[in-house]
Amino acid sequence: MKQEKKRKGFNYPHVYIMFLIVMLLVVALSWIVPSGQYERVEDPVTGAVKLNTDVFNYVEKSDPIGFMDFFTALHNGVVQSADIIVMLLFASGALYILEKSDAIAAGIHKLLRVAEGKEKLIIFVLLTVFAIMGTIGFGEGGIPFIPLAMAVVMGMGYDRITAFATSTVGLAIGFTAGAVNFYTTGVSQSIVGLPIYSGLIFRIIALVIFIAISVVYILRYANKTKADPTKSIVAEEYSEQLENAKSAEYEEEAFTLPRKIALLGLVGVLVGSAFGAIQLDWGMPQLSAVYAIYAVFLVIILRINPSEAATTFGTGAARLLPTALAIGFARSVMILMTQAQIIDTAVHALSGLLSNTGSVITLLVLFLVVIFFNFFVVSGSGKAVILMPIMGPLGKILGINQQVMVVVYQFGDGFTNYLWPTSGGLMAALGMSNVSYSAWVKFSMKLFLLLHFAAFLLIVIANYLGLGPH
Template sequence: MSDVINKEKKKKFPHVYVILLTVVVICAILTYFVPAGQYDMVENADGRMVVNPDSFHYVESSPVSFFGVLNSVPKGMVETAGIIFFIFIVGGSFAVIQATGAIEAGLGKITKTMAGKEKAIIPIVMLVFSLGGAIFGMAEETLPFIPIMVTLSIALGFDSLTGVGIVLAGAGAGFAGAFMNPFTVGVAQGIAGLPLFSGMGFRIIAYLSVVSVAIGFMYIYAGRVKKNPELSSMYEFDKTREDILDLNKIRDLNLNDKLVLLAVGLTIVLLVFGVVKYGWYIQEISALFLGMAIVVALLGKLGFNGFAENLVDGMANMAGGALVVGFARAILVVLTEGTILDTILYVTSNAVSNLPSSLTALGMYIFQCLLNFIVPSGSGQAAVSIPIMAPLADLVGVTRQTAVLAYQFGDGISNIFTPTSGYFMAGLALAKVPWNKWAKWIIPMILLEYLVGGIFVFIAHYIQFGPF
């Protein structure tokens, strides 16, 4: 009877597609009541298109119809096609690697080596990913690591949530508390007219604080699941995974396995080099992993047919999660086509300006936190908000550096929570972790990080964090 009741409870929680479509419909309804408005975009000194903060004007209303709601989903999929196909290709590529058996053999060796000290891997790996997020804005680049860390975490006695969390929460904490991320701190400081990467000392302290929260949360959770695996909401599903390691049946590494793992390692090195040196993004990374899959299939003696069959199977398994990205993008499509996104931005910024001086900085922070749910792009959020927040900061006695810090935390923290974040939803798809289970699990950590961010914004305002 209790099993039946539990199953009924699980059925009652809405599917992520239902949640996203509901939000899309709500946004469409708002286009009938919220006045339409727009800011003009201008080119700044760096050649970047940004909002002109003095140009807001109301325009003719363009409410989104019922058919527009339906049409927003395929439009969202077209706009995020790069991310969607990236998920397909990376998922398919890892299916090819999995078919060679090399990953199992390699992870089996690591698992045996780490016996008795499994939890030590959590802070080490999370710190590495956090540095990637803090220094070069590592986000989409984390995705190839997720299937590996999920398999390793389960083999070490943890669960798939731990595996995803080590990667996403590690890089996400570094991204939120970044001290020299060119895509957030660099862009925002450039728009605000601040010296590039100024205030780094304060940001390093903030980075260490946010990363410590993430590592502590993951470490404590992993220890609890290690002692009692049934505490995990993914416990039943993790037992059914095809990529679970049975240490008693894993073969020793042979020459072919070592060559496959070497190819995977070189691919990761090329990925980092390409991103840092040449600015590679989704398309280039997809091509890199497709090439890796072909090489791995040959080294692992799968042959060309084996490559194709496993690639297709892997992509098929990614379909449900990959298409979520398009559904999430539909929210922004509706707000943009209904021309109410800028109105929301205008009204909210005015509300922030009317707060008492001591609370204005926190108001900016809350505004940026909320804005990130509908504009999850770091550089995109900077382009639409910093041109408004920077002069507003001058008027209300908040330093521009504090305004940038408020943006930085507001933009970064929810990137591993909001379903409108494309790379995050792609990560969950690769790990086969439902968003509702992830959200319920991660929200205490997100709230703690929000609190830490708020404290640092308050301190920054109190000390007049500068240079100005």
């Protein structure tokens, strides 16, 4: 009977298959949508290449997508994503050394004793910590810490979905609010000529609202499933988790001084990475180096045999290989769209469509367009370079403040990074956390609808108040 029920439900295809389907859709669109491009000009001061939105031309399909192009895009996608992939491999390897040393287990046991009776507070604190990481621009950079937070939440007796949501939703709302997120807020503001990180108070207020909505939603689910495990989205696994927790006789690991120092070093990795990203313009190579240094640090502090540590590092990195390929396949979609030369055509059509509409309708349409566009172009900074040169002038024509246009962009970009299946970061997080995409969509869809609704209300308020450049 159980097997029959499983067959009746819809099963999402494997993430690789989903990427191939989206790539086929792009190929189909390349034969329907005419190719076009804006003139590119180099800024004499910065040397950056920008779009000249006054000059657009339709062009012949000089390089149509061929059979081999489709499949070589997979290879090129992995190669072009190498910086993110390598950073995650280094992080996964280093953190696996920490995990195998039992330092994490010892720290979690200690935390669970302190957290007894304060489970809801712990969930709130963890979500807020990840939100802070997100708001300073941690996207993929925060992913390695998700399994660690999940271990704490599941150790308090909650299911895997609650544990995953606590950290992942935190990253999502923080990245979307983007108080000091250079990848969306910073890049967008620089393109339209606003002071970097201006409008900070508004974005902090938005972050607080997003946190409040998320905490209420997650705790409501957490309390419901803890009271009745059959209501969990992963009910079968959750029941096994609870049974194992009852029957297991845990041999608590000693929280020794070396293990405390090892975990303190992990905090140092997080703080140092955040400082480097904000103050020193660190990118993925520097973040990879931080995890390499941390791995060496662990070998010394925990007195691990170097050869054994090297083997453990490789094993930890290997666990992320399927996820690494998913990140590369996500980039393949953008490669095909660029080859088809249909991105500029879509943007040009959008600017013409909205030139005669009212401000609120324009804001709504732009908000929805950014959300939709994010399905194909996940990169926050890359999408800003494409869309903001259009959205900025459009705002001036319609009398919409440039700061408001930046808010429209960042709010439309952020949330769906943790919902669309083409997001390599989301697929990496799901893969590391052993959470299926279908289970995540089932849990998060209503939450993200609520967050998008709140985000648009904030956009309307910002427009009504004339949110200024400071």
